[in-house]
Amino acid sequence: xxxxxxxxxxxxxxxxGSIYALVGxxxxxxxxxxxxxxxxxGELVTLGAYTALFLSLTTSLPYWAIFILTILVAGVVGIVFxxxxxxxxxxxxxxxxxxATLAVGLMIKDALRIAWQExxxxxxxxxxxxxxxxxxxxxxxxxxWVTFCALAIMGMLALFFNxxxxxxxxxxVAQNQTAARLMGIRVNRxxxxxxxxxxxxxxxxxxxxxxxHGIEPExxxxxxxxxxxxxxxxxxxxxxCVIAAFMLGVIETFGxxxxxxxFKDVTAxxxxxxxxxxxxxxxxxxxxxxxx
Amino acid sequence: MLEVSHxxxxxxxxxxxxDISVRIDAGGFVGVLGSNGAxxxxxxxxxxxxxxxxxxxxxxxxxxxNGLAAEAIVDFGLIHVPQGRMLFPDLTxxxxxxxxxxxxxxxxxxxxxxxxxxxxxxxxxxxxxxRAGVLSGGEQQMLAIGRALMAEPRLLILDEPxxxxxxxxxxxxxxxxxxxxxxxxxxxxxxxxxxxVLEHARFVYVLENGRxxxxxxxxxxxxxxxxxxxxxxxx
Numbered sequence: 001x002x003x004x005x006x007x008x009x010x011x012x013x014x015x016x017g018s019i020y021a022l023v024g025x026x027x028x029x030x031x032x033x034x035x036x037x038x039x040x041x042g043e044l045v046t047l048g049a050y051t052a053l054f055l056s057l058t059t060s061l062p063y064w065a066i067f068i069l070t071i072l073v074a075g076v077v078g079i080v081f082x083x084x085x086x087x088x089x090x091x092x093x094x095x096x097x098x099x100a101t102l103a104v105g106l107m108i109k110d111a112l113r114i115a116w117q118e119x120x121x122x123x124x125x126x127x128x129x130x131x132x133x134x135x136x137x138x139x140x141x142x143x144x145w146v147t148f149c150a151l152a153i154m155g156m157l158a159l160f161f162n163x164x165x166x167x168x169x170x171x172x173v174a175q176n177q178t179a180a181r182l183m184g185i186r187v188n189r190x191x192x193x194x195x196x197x198x199x200x201x202x203x204x205x206x207x208x209x210x211x212x213h214g215i216e217p218e219x220x221x222x223x224x225x226x227x228x229x230x231x232x233x234x235x236x237x238x239x240x241c242v243i244a245a246f247m248l249g250v251i252e253t254f255g256x257x258x259x260x261x262x263f264k265d266v267t268a269x270x271x272x273x274x275x276x277x278x279x280x281x282x283x284x285x286x287x288x289x290x291x292x
Numbered sequence: 293m294l295e296v297s298h299x300x301x302x303x304x305x306x307x308x309x310x311d312i313s314v315r316i317d318a319g320g321f322v323g324v325l326g327s328n329g330a331x332x333x334x335x336x337x338x339x340x341x342x343x344x345x346x347x348x349x350x351x352x353x354x355x356x357x358n359g360l361a362a363e364a365i366v367d368f369g370l371i372h373v374p375q376g377r378m379l380f381p382d383l384t385x386x387x388x389x390x391x392x393x394x395x396x397x398x399x400x401x402x403x404x405x406x407x408x409x410x411x412x413x414x415x416x417x418x419x420x421x422x423r424a425g426v427l428s429g430g431e432q433q434m435l436a437i438g439r440a441l442m443a444e445p446r447l448l449i450l451d452e453p454x455x456x457x458x459x460x461x462x463x464x465x466x467x468x469x470x471x472x473x474x475x476x477x478x479x480x481x482x483x484x485x486x487x488x489v490l491e492h493a494r495f496v497y498v499l500e501n502g503r504x505x506x507x508x509x510x511x512x513x514x515x516x517x518x519x520x521x522x523x524x525x526x527x
Contacts, residue, residue: 165391165394168383168387168390169391171380171383172383172391175380175381176378176380178342178378179374179379179380180380181342181362181366182340182342182362182363182372182374182378183363183443184363184366184367184394184396184443185391185394186363
């Protein structure tokens, strides 16, 4: 195969990995902040994509306006999600909360299926039909845009958690809620903010993936890949999650190209099992990251 | 400054404290002495809003704080150093101190308070960038007190600061508390360590089975036969 094909596969793999990274980051964020493993995270991706689709069908707003508006709507969705589902179950066993999020995810998926009749749609993106040329090699600009967004979100989250008092307060709440309250931190507000942020990141993934894979009710299944990336990355490290997601995306894409599409999922989970056999805390995790 | 009157409190349907009345004037250094399970922690948690009060009143500056959330009570400058320190183990020492000054009234005096903490606990400034989880027990207690000082406390309440620490460190910590008190911070400390409480606090309440059994100025209690027998191990 010519070199150009390898580069194109790499770009495509990185953009696929970027989507996994965004899903994984959203999952990790909610887990770090509130201890809830949100199995509806995939449907928050779907919901974001459909919000963008709805806006592009009913208004004549440009891509950027739809982009920003969708993320804001998703933030509100996250707050409502936390208020109606997570907070009332905060004292319930963790397993109950996980099953409840799974149930809500299924409800969202089926509601969209009823409303949209399983047809695949898309939203226009200014990057989708543009190619960036490097010498003889041309790469779809949407791939680069998606990868850029994932890296930007990772960078912003890292800055937020390490250099911002609100970010530190979020980490404090995750580590000891009682102590956080004794510092005057409003734990409920931190929970709302965590889910707003997590849902906004999911919606971003939805908008970005739409021009590549289309919008359909099953797109939330990307949750499993995001989860694999987060676990591979150690479930504690933002950078670890993104690197693992990139690896996953690239290996999958090459695996698919060489051995056929069916091998995509096999490679993802084979990689997960292999890594966890050798490093039970993930590639970048540390033992102390375990919840006590 | 703080007035607890006829307080009844506990968990679920079981009360642990009965008809407790405690009073602390501004600038005071008051001790609550009691053995394991006497109700010291519940008393402190009722004052700081972590435990629901089922009867009686807690007044801070004459205003009732009953029913207020713990995170709101903090804004009055009533700062609680909880039992077991409750640090944020994965955050650095510096970040723990920054969160101490999270409350709105403390942010503007951050640097002054940081200087004060570094003056009392120089070891903390040497290890600023290390995670709180790797500190020794004594250092963790220092950080817990340092974090509370960052909150610009008017009333500092501490739950068993001596727990699990070596005698020399306990001495250091109580000396610091005495200095802090001399700077004008009112202090309420709950302890099992009768020696230290009677030495440093000026007024002491003795808690037994959820009730106040004795109270009085420290010198007076230290001479009382009942206290000597039960808490000081003297015949």
